[in-house]
Amino acid sequence: MNLSFLSPLMLSGLLLAVIPVLIHLISIRKAKVLKFPETRFLRLAVKRTQKKLKLLQLLLLLLRVLAIILLVLAFSRAVLNPPKYGASKKEEPAAAVLLLDCSYSMGAENGGKTAFDAAKESCLASLKVFRDEDRLAYCAFAENAKGGAGLDFDREKLSLGIKASKLTGLKTSLKAGLNFAYTALKESRSANKQIIIFTDAASHALNLASAAEIKDFDADVKVIIASAGIDGPNCGLTAVEPASSLPGRAGFTSTLKDFSGRGASAADLSLYFGGERKVFGKADIPPSGTSSKSLFFSAPEDKSLQGYAELACGDCLKADDRYYFAGKVKRKVNILLVDGDPKLSQFNSETFFLKTALSPEVSKDSGVVPSIVSPAGLLTLGLSGYKAVFLCNVEEILPEAERRLDAYMQSGGSLVFFPGDRVNIKAYSSISRSIFPAAIRKLSRGENAVNPLTALQDCGLFKRFDVFGLMKPGFYGNFDLAPAAGAKVLLAFRDSTPFLIEGGATYQGAGKVLLFAVPADRDLGDFPLKPVYLPFTKALVDYLCGVEEVSDKNGVKCGETYTREASGGRIKSATVLGPANTALSAEVSGGKVLVKDTSEPGLYKLSLVDAGGTKLTEYFGVNVDASSGESSLSRFWSEDLKAALKAKRVEFIKCGPGLPAELERIVRGKELSSLLLLAALVLLAAESFAAGRKL
Amino acid sequence: MQSIRPADLTSLRGLELKARSIVDGFLAGLHASPLKGASLDFAEHREYAAGDDLRKLDWKVLGSKDKLFIRQYREESTLTANILLDVSGSMNYSSPGLIKKNEYAANIAASLAYLMSLQHDRVGFLAFAEGVLTLLPPRAAHGQASAVIKAIEAQEPSGKTAVFKTLEAAGKLFRRRGLVILISDLYDSGGPEEAMKYLKYLASKGNDLIVFQVLDRSELGLELDEPFLFEGLEDKDDVILANPELIRHEYRRVMEEFIGYFAKECVKNGIDYRLLDNSASFSLPLRAYLARREKMLK
Numbered sequence: 006m007n008l009s010f011l012s013p014l015m016l017s018g019l020l021l022a023v024i025p026v027l028i029h030l031i032s033i034r035k036a037k038v039l040k041f042p043e044t045r046f047l048r049l050a051v052k053r054t055q056k057k058l059k060l061l062q063l064l065l066l067l068l069r070v071l072a073i074i075l076l077v078l079a080f081s082r083a084v085l086n087p088p089k090y091g092a093s094k095k096e097e098p099a100a101a102v103l104l105l106d107c108s109y110s111m112g113a114e115n116g117g118k119t120a121f122d123a124a125k126e127s128c129l130a131s132l133k134v135f136r137d138e139d140r141l142a143y144c145a146f147a148e149n150a151k152g153g154a155g156l157d158f159d160r161e162k163l164s165l166g167i168k169a170s171k172l173t174g175l176k177t178s179l180k181a182g183l184n185f186a187y188t189a190l191k192e193s194r195s196a197n198k199q200i201i202i203f204t205d206a207a208s209h210a211l212n213l214a215s216a217a218e219i220k221d222f223d224a225d226v227k228v229i230i231a232s233a234g235i236d237g238p239n240c241g242l243t244a245v246e247p248a249s250s251l252p253g254r255a256g257f258t259s260t261l262k263d264f265s266g267r268g269a270s271a272a273d274l275s276l277y278f279g280g281e282r283k284v285f286g287k288a289d290i291p292p293s294g295t296s297s298k299s300l301f302f303s304a305p306e307d308k309s310l311q312g313y314a315e316l317a318c319g320d321c322l323k324a325d326d327r328y329y330f331a332g333k334v335k336r337k338v339n340i341l342l343v344d345g346d347p348k349l350s351q352f353n354s355e356t357f358f359l360k361t362a363l364s365p366e367v368s369k370d371s372g373v374v375p376s377i378v379s380p381a382g383l384l385t386l387g388l389s390g391y392k393a394v395f396l397c398n399v400e401e402i403l404p405e406a407e408r409r410l411d412a413y414m415q416s417g418g419s420l421v422f423f424p425g426d427r428v429n430i431k432a433y434s435s436i437s438r439s440i441f442p443a444a445i446r447k448l449s450r451g452e453n454a455v456n457p458l459t460a461l462q463d464c465g466l467f468k469r470f471d472v473f474g475l476m477k478p479g480f481y482g483n484f485d486l487a488p489a490a491g492a493k494v495l496l497a498f499r500d501s502t503p504f505l506i507e508g509g510a511t512y513q514g515a516g517k518v519l520l521f522a523v524p525a526d527r528d529l530g531d532f533p534l535k536p537v538y539l540p541f542t543k544a545l546v547d548y549l550c551g552v553e554e555v556s557d558k559n560g561v562k563c564g565e566t567y568t569r570e571a572s573g574g575r576i577k578s579a580t581v582l583g584p585a586n587t588a589l590s591a592e593v594s595g596g597k598v599l600v601k602d603t604s605e606p607g608l609y610k611l612s613l614v615d616a617g618g619t620k621l622t623e624y625f626g627v628n629v630d631a632s633s634g635e636s637s638l639s640r641f642w643s644e645d646l647k648a649a650l651k652a653k654r655v656e657f658i659k660c661g662p663g664l665p666a667e668l669e670r671i672v673r674g675k676e677l678s679s680l681l682l683l684a685a686l687v688l689l690a691a692e693s694f695a696a697g698r699k700l
Numbered sequence: 701m702q703s704i705r706p707a708d709l710t711s712l713r714g715l716e717l718k719a720r721s722i723v724d725g726f727l728a729g730l731h732a733s734p735l736k737g738a739s740l741d742f743a744e745h746r747e748y749a750a751g752d753d754l755r756k757l758d759w760k761v762l763g764s765k766d767k768l769f770i771r772q773y774r775e776e777s778t779l780t781a782n783i784l785l786d787v788s789g790s791m792n793y794s795s796p797g798l799i800k801k802n803e804y805a806a807n808i809a810a811s812l813a814y815l816m817s818l819q820h821d822r823v824g825f826l827a828f829a830e831g832v833l834t835l836l837p838p839r840a841a842h843g844q845a846s847a848v849i850k851a852i853e854a855q856e857p858s859g860k861t862a863v864f865k866t867l868e869a870a871g872k873l874f875r876r877r878g879l880v881i882l883i884s885d886l887y888d889s890g891g892p893e894e895a896m897k898y899l900k901y902l903a904s905k906g907n908d909l910i911v912f913q914v915l916d917r918s919e920l921g922l923e924l925d926e927p928f929l930f931e932g933l934e935d936k937d938d939v940i941l942a943n944p945e946l947i948r949h950e951y952r953r954v955m956e957e958f959i960g961y962f963a964k965e966c967v968k969n970g971i972d973y974r975l976l977d978n979s980a981s982f983s984l985p986l987r988a989y990l991a992r993r994e995k996m997l998k
Contacts, residue, residue, distance in 0.1 A: 036941055039928035042790035042801070042919055043887045044938050046958065047930050050951035051942050058946055 008083050008677075010666060015081035022077070025069035029062070065695055072688040079681035084666070084674035098138035099672060100156055100193035102186035103128055103163070105170055106204035106233075108147040108177035109324035109563070109606070110635045113205065113235040120660075121172050124203035124233035127660035128167050131201060131231070132160055134668045142189040143167055146182035147175035147604070148564045153185050156193055174324060174563030174606035174629040177210035180218060183650075187221040199227040199672060203660060205234035209634030211641040211649055219650075228652045229671055233660040234640050238267040238318075240290050241325030241631040245314045247332065256301040259314045259328065261290045264637045268292035272318035276300050278310055290318070311608050311624040325636045329608050329626030330560055338550050341391040342377045345399035345427050346526075355397045355425060358533030359525045362542035373546055380406070388413040392550040393516070397525040398425025401432035402440070410440050419516035419549040423525035424484045442492035442508030443520050446485040453480045455504050459497040464507075466495065469544035474537030480530035483522040498522070517549050560626035567600040567609070567625055575616040582610040584627075603627045715853040716846060719810035722982045723818070745769040779993055780838045780878030781816050782824040784870060785809045785852060786914075787833060788861035789934040790887045794978060795918040802857040804978040805883045805914045808985045810849045812881060815986055817845030819993075822878070825851050828866035829859035830889070835873065860934045863888040867898030877906040879996060881989065886913050886962060887934075896965045908996050909971040912985050913962060917977050922951045 010016060041047065051058070105128050111121035128143075135141060143163045144153025157163065179202070186200040204210070244260040259274055268291050275285035288298040304310060311331035320326070340363055346355040356377050363375045378386055380399045383406040388394060394413065396402075399422075402410065414420060422441060430445045455475040460467045475496070485502055488494055491509030498504050508518040523529050532538060561567045569579075579598040581589040584607025591611070592599040598613065606629050613621045629635070643657040658667040670676050745758060748768035761769045791802035809825070816823045824838030825848040834851050836844075863884055870880065880902055888895035903909050918924060924944040932938030944951075959975055966973035974988050 036927045036929045038931055038939075039924070040793070040933050041928075041930040042793045042885060042916065042933050044930050044932045044940050045887075046951060046954045047922075047942050047947070048940050049954045050947040051940060053954070054947050054950045061946070 008085060010081040010083055012082045015077060018077040022070045022073045025066055029066060061695060065692060068688050068692040072685045075681045075685035079678045079685060083677045083681060084670040085677050098195055099135060099197040100140050100190055100195040101199045101201055102142045102189050103131060104182040104186055104202045105145045106177055107145045107170055107173050108635060109174045109629045110207050110638060111205055112172050112324045113322045113638060115235045115321060120205050120233040120235045123660045125167060127231055127664045128203045129164060130665050131668055132163060134665050134672060140193060144185050145170040147173050148178045148181060150181045150185035155189055173604040175604050176630055176633045176635045177207045179210045184220045187219055187223060190226055191221045199229055201229045201231055203231045203233060206230055206232050206640040207635055208639040208641045211645055224651060224653050227654045228650060229656045229658060231658055231660050231664060235321055237321030239264045239320045239322045239636055239638055240269045240316060240318050241636050242314055242316055242328040243631045245328045245330050255304040255310060256299060257314060258297050258299040260295055260297050261288055261316060262295045263290045263292055266293045269318040272316055274298050275315050276312060277315060278312035322636060325629050325631040328628050331608060331624035331626055338373050338392045338546060339390050340373055340375045341394045342375050343380055343383060343394060343396045343399055344377050345380055345397055346425060347379055355526050359395060362539050388418060393419040393421060395421045397423040398427050400427045401429045402436050407436050407440060411437060414516045417516045420518040422520045425524040426528060438489040442489040442518060443486040443506050446487055448482060449485045450482045453483055453498045453500060456497055456499045461495045464495050466544055466548040469547055470540040477537060478530055478532035478535045480523055482529040486520060486522050560628060561603055562630040563603055563606055563627055565603060567603055569598040569611060570596055577614045577616055580612045584608060715806060715810045716849045718807055719814040719849055722811040723815045744772050746772055779821040780876045781821050782826060782838055782874055782880050783809045783812055784826045784866060784882045786861060786884030787827045787855040787857050788829040789858050790861055790885055792857035792933055793916055795916050798978050801885060801914050801916055801978050806852050807982060808912060809852050809883055811982055811986060812989055813845045813848040823848055826870060827855045830862045831865055832869050860889050861887045863895040864890045864898045867902050871902050871905055879908045881910045883912045883914060885915055892958060892961050899971055900969050903969055903971055908992060910988055910992055911966055911971055911973045913975050915977055917979060920955060920977060922948045
């Protein structure tokens with residue numbers, strides 16, 4: 006039997022034991038002189054009481070010193086340990102599973118040291134608590150528990166395993182760790198089993214409805230939570246979305262969230278590409294709230310971009326301050342406007358409003374370059390340089406023009422028809438439905454307006470602007486269109502006549518064709534004068550041209566499987582490089598590539614070779630799931646775990662220098678504090694009684 | 701007039717004034733005057749007989765009734781009293797708020813002297829410590845009380861107590877039998893037995909003895925609440941460290957033994973013994989004296 010102490014520093018209090026002795030000595034030396042008439046009776050009284058007095062004083066001194074020693078030992082939390090196994094064979098070997106939480110919240114820092122570092126140190130230190138005869142197992146866990154082995158005597162192997170553990174971007178799942186631990190302990194026959202979890206005890210990690218969810222659960226196993234949690238402010242990025250931007254410009258809207266209720270003001274938000282900070286701004290985050298911040302910058306068009314947004318607000322958890330994404334920048338778009346009713350004054354021209362909307366004077370870099378030609382231009386102009394051709398009030402489409410437009414569409418170009426007063430209805434009825442997918446019946450007069458509820462839900466056009474804005478324009482006439490087979494009405498008037506028709510795809514890879522029932526100018530309504538006209542036109546161009554945006558939509562959260570579907574054909578091979586340029590496995594299954602090892606946040610590089618031998622390289626971002634609750638840094642407590650797990654003994658201790666002693670107490674020692682405290686109180690009571698006793 | 705308490709004496713100046721105040725206050729508190737002496741106490745008339753002193757003839761009765769009657773008085777005797785006052789160093793002590801033992805004793809002695817003078821008793825005074833320091837032989841002369849009081853007033857407490865030596869000396873000095881009043885704390889350097897031995901010796905010579913043992917309250921109970929290095933008032937080298945709280949019980953027992961010894965032995969030997977602490981009323985010793993005097997004169 007020997008004693009160990011959970012708070013050994015308190016042992017310095019043993020020096021206090023000399024206080025009663027000092028007081029005794031000082032009281033002798035510093036007694037006041039009192040002149041007294043006769044000392045002989047005092048002397049006689051002292052003589053008669055001397056023996057008893059000395060005994061009493063000795064007893065009092067002893068009681069006081071002993072009481073102080075016992076109090077100090079009690080506060081030092083003395084633990085009575087049974088003899089080492091070698092000395093006594095009575096105690097059987099223990100079995101323990103050490104679980105190290107490597108979720109991203111363990112990256113919370115305090116004074117330059119992360120919770121993970123502290124937990125790892127404590128985990129290594131805990132090995133010394135166990136004797137050679139004890140069997141141990143170790144596993145790092147987060148959402149899953151991987152790489153753990155069964156119970157073993159080999160401390161060196163365990164030590165190496167612990168040292169090799171790294172932080173991940175995953176969330177914590179206690180269930181995953183406990184499943185491993187109970188299964189590992191099942192093979193041991195020891196009556197002294199424990200699971201020691203080095204974790205920040207993230208509250209959301211307690212994802213247990215009941216102990217029944219744990220495989221091989223054993224209520225007799227002691228569950229010890231070695232808490233490494235760090236309290237502090239935390240804000241993070243929960244999403245980065247592409248902002249509505251123009252071609253040649255990259256724009257991102259970051260969603261910032263405060264998790265700790267403290268908020269942040271004027272936090273730095275930056276966008277990094279290729280390791281270089283491209284743009285930055287300041288953002289305020291309300292306490293326990295969210296805010297968003299959009300940042301824009303010029304980027305070479307059609308260029309692939311991969312980078313990350315970073316928030317710097319001095320919080321304690323950095324893992325959720327960075328958000329990775331990859332994508333492309335929009336290209337500039339050339340649009341050809343064919344004006345069937347040109348006028349000397351451009352204000353009166355059929356294409357005036359359209360041109361103004363596509364390239365507003367105030368925007369020098371709208372990303373759209375409109376060119377205006379007369380219908381004759383259709384016969385001479387090379388169309389391949391244009392992403393779309395808008396035909397406005399063109400009287401008729403000549404056969405040569407029709408042929409050229411057909412070829413243009415096949416090559417991916419898009420057409421938009423705006424009818425007008427100069428349109429020859431008969432001539433239009435004879436052209437190919439692949440170019441003009443409707444028949445114009447007549448020009449109807451009468452007030453009309455768009456019914457936004459008729460908007461085709463899955464049409465990409467309406468996802469780019471608020472379709473209800475189209476209720477405002479008023480029309481006093483429209484062309485009555487009869488959609489051709491395969492064409493679909495994207496939007497209709499209140500009287501159900503089509504407002505906008507889209508032709509069916511005639512060829513694979515062909516461009517789109519759209520038919521409006523109203524002219525491009527103000528001839529039959531005030532649509533061009535309404536505010537909605539500008540965003541509608543911009544959305545129309547985006548929809549037609551199919552321009553790519555820088556986006557993270559193809560990214561995943563840590564732990565999720567990234568899936569890349571081939572656009573056509575099969576994939577021959579695929580390789581993946583992780584954030585640290587480590588080669589990761591990629592499963593190729595038919596036309597899909599699956600990347601499952603996404604535990605680390607960052608940019609992943611995916612290289613594909615399709616069946617035709619074409620090589621393609623892509624990036625995708627993998628980010629921590631800041632919305633999961635992991636970032637909140639809130640904790641569960643002993644009682645929560647007891648309630649969820651129904652284990653007979655659940656202990657909470659803190660990671661740090663005192664952990665081995667605490668652990669020793671729990672694993673095999675008996676803390677004597679309460680006993681010592683009681684004994685000290687008894688001694689003090691005895692001292693009071695003795696001191697008050699009359700001799 | 702109320703009897704004067706020891707604490708009230710601080711406002712008075714001069715021992716004689718204090719003694720008068722004490723005695724006047726004491727007398728005023730009595731229902732009848734206890735003063736009796738020569739030619740003062742008329743007892744009865746008796747018919748004149750041949751040989752009677754004509755000066756005792758009651759002329760008023762002769763004038764009114766034409767008969768010769770002699771005025772008879774009670775026994776006419778004056779008392780010789782000696783006051784022995786201890787002025788040793790141990791008397792120079794008091795607890796906080798009380799008057800010193802020597803002052804208390806001086807007031808008793810002075811009051812007694814004054815009272816005695818009122819009764820025309822012969823008053824003698826002897827101050828002592830290790831030996832006799834001052835001696836005023838007993839006289840009934842006018843002004844004797846004042847002389848005694850002045851002698852009392854002149855005493856400064858110092859030196860050791862040697863009651864037995866004083867009593868031995870007194871036995872030789874007092875030629876007439878009378879009343880001997882000893883005012884002392886009785887801390888005799890020879891021990892209580894030695895002091896008692898000479899008290900008996902004095903009594904055996906036909907003296908009546910009254911012993912007033914004057915002690916301070918804290919001497920009796922040792923009511924001190926912290927450890928002290930006690931230094932003897934009569935001998936500075938006599939020191940002892942003691943914690944009153946721890947020895948109080950035993951000390952009281954020792955003191956009870958000491959006081960009890962005197963009380964018991966005095967009773968046994970017909971000596972009037974009174975224990976006085978320095979907060980006790982002055983009427984106590986005066987009453988004791990008067991009682992004893994009356995007893996003596998019967």
